[in-house]
Amino acid sequence: MMILQNIHNTTNERVDESITVGNYCMKAREMFDKVREQYAKLAQVVPHNQYYRYNDQWRFVTQRLCFLIALVIYLEVKVLVTKETVASLLGVKNNREEGFHLDLEDFLLGLLQLSAELSRYAVNSVTNGFYDRPIEIARFVNELNAGFRLLNLKNDMLRKRFDALKYDVKKIEEVVYDLCIRGLKPSPRPIEETLAE
Template identity: 40%
Template sequence: MNTQLDYINDLLEKDSELRDKIRDEVHDLDKKTRVMAGILNKLHSTPPDKVAPLLDSVRPIIQSCQKNSSALAEIIPPNQFWRWKDMWSFSLRNAIFSAALVEYMTSRTLISLEQVSATLGIDDAWKDKFALTAEDYLHALITLVNELSRLAVNSVTMGDFDEPLKISTFVKDVFAGFSMLNLKNDTLRRRYDSLKYDLKKIEEVVYDISLRNLHGAKAQEVTPDPTKSSE
């Protein structure tokens, strides 16, 4: 009996040690995602000609996430991916979101699952220990659309009337892609439903720009005269 209890106690101690190692690595990844989120939030108040340097400051941080991916893959025992996955899902989704936003702002395209895996240094050979699931990827894309709906509104405030039109085209394509998926995950399904509100918000911004014929206009051309009261 004592031998059996000792064996069980040894297993519990090993699990506790492994959990602590994973938590430390995830904590470091989480710190990086918070830094990236803070920098990327500046997009909402950055003129278009200053966006490139801002994105350049994020790329090295994204690259450094490869160390965390490699470390987690080394820590997790074989065939235990699903056992520990929940410990890093939130942080990984935030890292995917940052990579996706940088890719959109750079190339105006959607980063693929394979691209983001390569960007974060996630090797397919680790799939039984540490991998990027379609669910985590889709959650990050929904966060991307949430952020772009904010950017569409704030771009107008910055006097950039072309950005909302670009965002509208991109988000409509993403929404069309989501519409073809058979989403059975309740959380993912609820978050997908929120995309309809983001799309509506963006369409309202685009409609207002079109109605006022501001497409292609410069900020100074439409800046109201502060000495004149609004009608």
């Protein structure tokens, strides 16, 4: 978490900001090697059919790690991470039947934490002079929101966190709106084409 917090401090003075963010992602990926080792040890200790008896002991950490993996994947390739990819990076099984696994609810809660971080990233990007990034983030978070709307969520922690996603969407849309009214939104077409018209 401490490594990835540095993405909020990159400034437009750098020649290639993507290199800096890429370096933070590489350092974070190195940390996941240690995480895999710890999950492997945990999987050996937890009895095969008693995962849910003890999973409250590591549930919060797993959710946080799902969020961090989702953030790294977004920063690297601008796509939503799959549950299979997260399970692989954590070194756990994807399916419940296979033993020590990544619980679907923990994965979804990790994705919902991603929206809050990206709304913060959108604001800080504008502050740092990257005016195109909030538009990318808005598109991504709107797609995430649309996906969660397809789910039939019960009135539990997942539902409450999904309700917070709506506020994250609103916050990012306000950033994009401010960019538009101030004339800072990048043109979707090259300037030469715009001037020719």
